[in-house]
Amino acid sequence: MSACDHHLTHKNALEKLKKSSLKTTDARKAIIDVLAHEHGPFTSEEVYHRIKQGRKKEICDLVTVYRCLANFEKIGLVRRCDFGDGSCRYELDVEDHHHHHIICKECRKVELLDICLIDGLERLVREKGYHNVTHALEFFGVCSACHEKV
C-alpha cells in the first residue's frame, strides 16, 4: 500500500465517522490514525500501545479503545477478525478491497491473501433467507521461517 493510499483510507475513515451518529473525539481520531497507517489487524491492546508510542502524553484509556472499536464495528468503519487465540482484532473496513489472512500457527505472523471468491457463497446464504450477510475466512499454517527453526 502506498503513502497515497494510506492518506485516502484515513480520509475515508474520518468521513465515515462524521456521517455516523458518533462524535469525533481525540481518542477516536488517534485510533483511526493507527488503523489507517499501520496494517493490522490489531487487538485493542495493540492499538492502545501504538497510540501511546506516537505521543508524549496519554491520549486515552485502554477501555476507551475497546469501546471505540466496538462502536466503529457497528457503523461499519472496522471489520472484526477472530484468529482463535483469545483476543479479537480490528482492521479498517475498506469496502472494495476484500481480502483474507494467513496466520502462522507458531509466531502468529499475519500475511494478507488478496483473493476473494466467496461472493457466490454469500449469495447462496442470502438465498437461504439470511439478511445482512458477512463472512470470515482465515487460513492457518506454520510459516517457512518457523518451519525451518525445527
Next chain:
Amino acid sequence: MSACDHHLTHKNALEKLKKSSLKTTDARKAIIDVLAHEHGPFTSEEVYHRIKQGRKKEICDLVTVYRCLANFEKIGLVRRCDFGDGSCRYELDVEDHHHHHIICKECRKVELLDICLIDGLERLVREKGYHNVTHALEFFGVCSACHEKV
C-alpha cells in the same frame, strides 16, 4: 444425518482415541458421546451441561472437558471453531466431510453449509511456504426468523 451415521461417527472417534497416546477414560467417552450424537459445534460449557443432563451423577468436571477437548484437537479428533463471541466451539473432525457454518447474528443459531471450494486456496497458501495448512470459513447473517421479529 441418519442414526447409522451417528453410530459410525461415534465408532470412528473412539478408534481415533484408542490409536492415539491418550487413555480411554469415562470423561473422554462421555464427551465423544455428546459430539457424535448431537450436532454442534459446542463450547466446553455446552458439552459439560449435556453430559450432566444425560446421567444421574456427575461424570466429570468442567475443567476436564476443557482439557479433553484441547487434547482431542491435538490428535485431530475434533476441529475448533471460533465464531467471535468470546468462546470457542468444537465438533468432531470428520475428514471426508468438510463443511462450514452460517451463524445468525441475533440468535446465534448455527446452520451447516455443505460446500467447500477452498481447496485451491489452501494449495496457494502452501505454495507461499506454509506447512500444516488449515482454514476457517464462517458466514454470519440475520436468520429469517429473527429478521421477521423486527
Next chain:
DNA sequence: TTTCGTGCAAAACCTTTGCAAAGTG
C-alpha cells in the same frame, strides 16, 4: 445545554494452571 464520551475501578467471563489423589494400560 443536552447528549455523548471518557477514566477509573471493579466485575464478569472464559480459559489455564498447580497440586494431590485416583485411574489407566
Next chain:
DNA sequence: CACTTTGCAAAGGTTTTGCACGAAA
C-alpha cells in the same frame, strides 16, 4: 507399576460495566 488423568481451587487474560466527570455539537 509407571504414567496419565482428574477434581478442586485459584490465577490469568481479555472484555464489559457502573458511575461521576468532562467534552462535543
